[in-house]
Amino acid sequence: DIQMTQSPSSLSASVGDRVTITCQASQDISNYLNWYQQKPGKAPKLLIYDASNLETGVPSRFSGSGSGTDFTFTISSLQPEDIATYYCQQYDNLASITFGQGTRLEIK
């Protein structure tokens, strides 16, 4: 199985800050990487698909980049409603999908 190493596990930032989360795959997964946001008590929500494509309706302050084994998720200007846990997820092989461990984002 492909392992996904996501960092940091938690992060505290101020409103307006630029926030970056990274995800590293244990082997080359091309751009088969998605990012999700999960707010407490809610189902996850797709934000970014295929490493860098913004899902319809998602604010443009969210972005993703990377390919191969190293990927980055960025919030350009943190808003109070962005408080959540964020997960990366790889699908190099749709028969074996894995998520990163998650990053809990808090307001400083």
Next chain:
Amino acid sequence: EVQLVQSGAEVKKPGESLRISCKGSGYSFTSYWISWVRQMPGKGLEWMGRIDPSDSYTNYSPSFQGHVTISADKSISTAYLQWSSLKASDTAMYYCARLRRAFDIWGQGTMVTVSS
């Protein structure tokens, strides 16, 4: 509206069997895979497996193979997750999600509590 609606919360005893459901609407149910994802209390997301509703072909994560069964009834646009003998460690929230290249639509989750 495209949506997945899951069955309600369950409280079961160890050793009991259980089947929870996930009904799709607003789209062609047989055109997308359905996956199940586990989230244990306070923990992250774990992919359990997927099913192609058009032919019921399934793949399981090695971590869940043999412990659960995923099935579907395309005539009623519903997927299922089933246990034959629950354990306390099965206590978790279970989500179904529509899958193509990403999980773009999620159910609201079904909380399963297993306790004696």
